Amino acid sequence: MANIRVRDAGGLEKYIKSHGAGTDLDPFVYEIDVSLQDQTTPQFSLFLGEHIDEAVVFRSAVSENDETVEVTTAGPVPTVGNFICIKEGSAFTQMEIDSVTPVAGNDYDLGVSIPMDHAYTTGAQISLQNVDMNVNGGTPVEFVVSPAGASAGTMWDITRMIISMTHDAAGDDGLFGDIETLPIGTYFRIEDGTNYNLFNAKENSDFAIQGYEITYPTRSGKGGVYGTRSRITFNGQDNRGVVFRLAADTQDKFLACVRDDLSSLVSFRVMVQGQVVDPD
Secondary structure: OEEEEEEOOOOOEEEEEEEOOOOOOOOOEEOOOOOOOOOOOOEEEEEOEEEEEEEEEEOOOEOOOOOEEEEEOOOOOOOEOEEEEEEEOOEEEEEEEEEEEEEEOOEEEEEEOOOOOOOEOOOOEEEEEEOOOOOEOOOOEEEEEOOOOOOOOOEEEEEEEEEEEEEOOOOOOOEEOOEEOOOOOEEEEEEOOOEEEEEEEOOHHHHHHHHOEEEOOOOEOOEOOEEEEEEEEOOOOOOOOOOEEEEOOOOOEEEEEEOOEOOOOOEEEEEEEEEEOOOO
């Protein structure tokens, strides 16, 4: 047993308990070792979504593992390929609509792509979303992820974003997907009481500058489409060393705004990932 003498930031002598002789063959080993572990709080992977209708309500409660939900909209008609985003208490779900059955008026039965992972009451907050960002942004279109609508005190930490595009021709650093450099660009920002701009993307290289990781997948042997993929990681000391914390109480959001015509892209989606903050 040995004590290792150290000095703290104030210059005071402190001691760390260890065992070992302090030699090459029998080095000191701390009596208390620290092992860093991953978090065990819930994680999320959510597409940025354009809100088509934020006043959707359930006509009846939803049970876990239900594959059809009964909704009433405020007027917009759901379509196959839209998503619904549901929040209630600490639960949240975002899933694709696989089928739409009109009932009467603004009532619809929606088939969803995955069985429901939570039960929800008729008081849940529901929005109808478009997650496909290959839109004509001549009039700017916003795509958002936010914990707003979850229980008071809920906070989400965003750790990274993943960009995925498919297009008819090959991409490269001087294009946006396969579109010539955009005249205005798609910008990304955090809104949490103040606006914090992350970056503006006019061409694929702007994603590479922000996160370095970018690839241009080629077609498969049977044809198909070309792709552009990028990952921008915020946390970790080898990256930016930060997370973006969004609070439900103040309706914080992670936002992208499309301001050019991107309709010639076959697809364009952005997913943000992270974890729910442990309230303790």
